Amino acid sequence: MRLLKDTLARRGMGLVTALPGLLVLLIVVGLFLKSKAILGVAPLSRLLFSSAWHPLKGEFGLLPFIAGTVWVTVTALVLAVPVSILAAVYLSEYAPRWVREAAKPVIDLLAGLPSVVYGVWGVILVVPFVGNVLAPLAGVTSSGYSILAGGIVLAIMTFPTIIHVTLEVFSTVPRSLREASLSLGATKWETTRHVVLRKGAQGILAASVLGFSRAFGETMAVLMVVGNVPAVPRSLFDPGYPLPALIANNYGEMMSVPRYDAALMSAALVLMLIVLFFNVLARRILVRVERRVR
């Protein structure tokens, strides 16, 4: 009887375990099937590289949206990566114990805040700041709803991801290596630069890639501050229209215009595939880092 229970439980649990792999497959296949309607009409290159977005005329060029996503994400990373890595250096190498202990819940909370709250904050503070302070400084006029505003909000959202992974990587650098460097008379920063950062270089790369893929798919916060104008942006102060925002903004109309839904689903598919690629890349780097440590 007990053995029977054990066998049953084992089978049941085994079945559930197949779920994650199956789900990844299902998402890709499901979105692909839905976007087939448009792939049959327009060649893939026109879908991806045309900037003509006229749903009513049946023209669906995703280029402005892909460009918008790339602009916002790259801006966010340029802001977030140096700050996050330096913050991680401070927390792991310099900070007294109590600061390190106090920082943990703060970073967790930062990661747990809903993206809508980030968006509201962006609208209240970042958008006017960009429009009234930064844009005049740069000598341009901007409403504030811009790539830069999206990038700033997104940068703060990616802090926790990058810091978390970087801290973990730093903790795998053996103490003895640091001590060896210090005992040779190197200053703390010299030790950090030549030992910790060098040893952790790959891990930091992985952390940045993970941050990238997190930022790439972020929807609501960016959507609220980025302006949503479907044109390829030319400067940081121009509005943009990232892929996730496109999907989120148009779900209402998509059933009434022919092939609109297929175009949106293909946007989701593009998003999924890119994120998948970067995730796999980051994991592979991290696995290699872990193996080397052992």
Add this chain to the structure above:
Amino acid sequence: MNGRADARLGQRKRTELFFRTLAAVSAAIVLLSLLLILGTVLWKAVPALSLSMLTQTPRGGFYLGKEGGILNAIVGSLDLALGATALAFLLSLPLALYLNVYKGRASKTAVWTRFFLDVLWGVPSIVYGAFGFVVMLALGLRASLLAGILTVALLELPIMTRAIDEVMRLVPRELTDASASLGATRFETALKVLVRQSAPGILTGVLLAFGRGIGDAASVLFTAGFTDRIPGSLADPAATLPLAIFFQLGTPFPEVQQRAYASAAVLTLIILLISLAGRAMSRKVTRHVVK
């Protein structure tokens, strides 16, 4: 000779000081940004916060700045997140147990499953939303509480499972071996040793997923719909707080935008409460843990 060495040392000391300051400033930026966000949202919200906002559903003209509250969204969000968390838990626990009890911790199945869970963790919530929508159409469901719960459960699954898995991996081998040597089947070991031993961690994982579920907007945008009424059954559409905030902020009326700030404060407070409760409760459940 000596002078030059001194100059070098001074230079190195200045570099040290410079980078030390830079690193400290960066850390301060990160930590203060949380304060700045919380401060701004709460400060903007105070003038619009009122009891009627929390206890009433929207009346006619609510989105034009008239009477009413966001009770529909609060209840909808709680229903949705509770349902999704329960469903995700029913899948996560067996999954994590299977990886840790039946399969070797470093077996091929375990490694691949963890990899897929990590991939799922990285999938943007808007993609879950789109996928949920595709499934909904395929099954002939309308936008409803049920569809929302299913989608959010998928979103929560990797978060919860990975969190539970991490703590179960820390349970010492000797404990499970001791249980097995007493003649317990692996299922019994799983329930009575692993689950109990990692209870605090499981709780943290569940709350983490709950927080993520209640705050997510992009996944419920297509699937849960939006309504001014409190959902009466699983087939009804349900309003959610994040979407309520989004829609209110999108109106051109300052009064309604004020309410968006207030709603954002409510959502933030819920998240803060969950995180505090998690800390407090996980300390309590530790009593049963064998050290």
